[in-house]
């Protein structure tokens with residue numbers, strides 16, 4: 001296959017500073033792997049840029065040889081669009097650099113950087129910006145779809161903190177996108193899900209955070225789920241924006257602070273993060289213990305960047321995953337009942353239902369201020385279908401779909417582009433919501449031939 005383009009490949013190898021891998025290279029197999037083990041695709045060529053200047057030649061090569069382009073940040077996206085079959089994969093694994101200007105409170109982030117790369121650089125200065133909750137996730141995909149995590153209630157979504165981006169457009173032109181330069185492109189990048197060009201650097205605003213914060217888990221028995229969730233709902237409605245309490249319903253992993261009797265049993269977990277003084281966080285969570293009979297807790301002061309890795313062991317790469325998600329403006333009784341019913345039927349020990357509470361700063365941004373439109377979302381619910389064996393594919397996927405349908409009547413209209421699986425074609429317009437038409441117009445301007453279509457695609 002590669003022989004078809006062997007001359008062109010030899011040419012591109014001499015042109016770019018980074019690596020060019022074909023299926024006969026020893027690193028090829030590893031390079032084509034992404035987080036979700038359900039995705040098994042074989043690009044014709046994997047280009048691993050060493051610098052921003054390598055991207056335009058990669059795009060040119062693909063277009064001249066009529067090959068599809070996929071773009072990989074850190075390869076976490078559940079849909080697996082980071083890797084293509086028979087095309088060119090632009091893989092940013094070797095561009096993970098993060099530079100921090102502590103005086104200006106800015107971070108300049110390479111397109112292959114993970115959340116851990118960013119947090120580790122910014123925390124050296126006691127700074128951070130809102131990102132997700134699993135440290136191996138890529139900044140690039142997370143940002144282009146929106147991005148929320150423990151700092152979102154206080155400081156907004158990741159896109160709300162994006163100051164500028166350097167982009168290589170479909171025609172190979174390098175563009176700066178910010179409020180001052182190519183403002184329309186900047187608008188589209190912030191939620192447009194990788195449709196508008198290849199980003200080679202992100203610039204973020206930073207905020208003082210930690211380095212020590214108060215965080216941890218409180219765990220309740222599943223028999224008390226309804227009571228815990230109702231009390232949670234009341235509590236979440238009045239909790240200050242520094243305080244983040246999320247909910248995870250799953251079978252208890254064998255964590256040392258949980259009695260053996262609950263290992264493998266359904267539980268309600270409240271992950272807690274306080275973005276303020278440790279002593280204040282300690283005081284605020286006392287009320288949570290009255291939600292039910294605590295079966296275990298692990299709470300205390302710890303470095304922010306370690307808390308950012310707390311869920312990594314449960315979300316390691318290599319498992320099979322099928323996710324569905326809804327946004328909610330409120331957690332109605334019907335939604336809580338559906339959550340409890342489907343937690344009672346978990347098809348694998350790794351499947352879980354999680355509710356992220358994001359009400360606060362993100363809701364104060366106008367829905368048309370940038371591409372991400374769902375500014376009414378106060379909770380994001382994600383159904384994590386997760387398992388190891390292909391033999392469980394059908395039962396786990398069916399469970400995720402059935403729960404998604406059962407909870408749909410209580411959800412708000414939008415969808416989060418970053419949690420969509422491959423075949424959610426009919427939800428793409430819903431994901432871009434009220435900004436979809438404007439995004440189509442901008443797609444026509446910046447990528448009229450839909451060169452960047454391996455994403456939740458906005459068709460020009």
Ligand SMILES: Cc1cc2nc3c(=O)[nH]c(=O)nc-3n(C[C@H](O)[C@H](O)[C@H](O)COP(=O)(O)OP(=O)(O)OC[C@H]3O[C@@H](n4cnc5c(N)ncnc54)[C@H](O)[C@@H]3O)c2cc1C
Pocket residue numbers: 035071072073074075076077078080081082083092111131132133134136137138139140141142143144145146147148149193194195197198199200315418419454455456
């Ligand atoms: C375990 C896990 C935990 C998660 N937790 C959170 C969370 O807490 N909060 C949250 O908001 N999201 C979360 N997500 C979702 C996450 O935001 C998306 O999966 C995101 O797409 C991951 O980014 P990536 O760069 O790793 O992905 P990739 O799969 O590498 O890229 C995803 C897509 O982004 C585009 N893209 C990537 N890089 C570029 C680039 N440089 N230029 C242009 N387009 C590009 C491409 O279209 C690509 O297909 C989580 C996902 C997982 C698997």
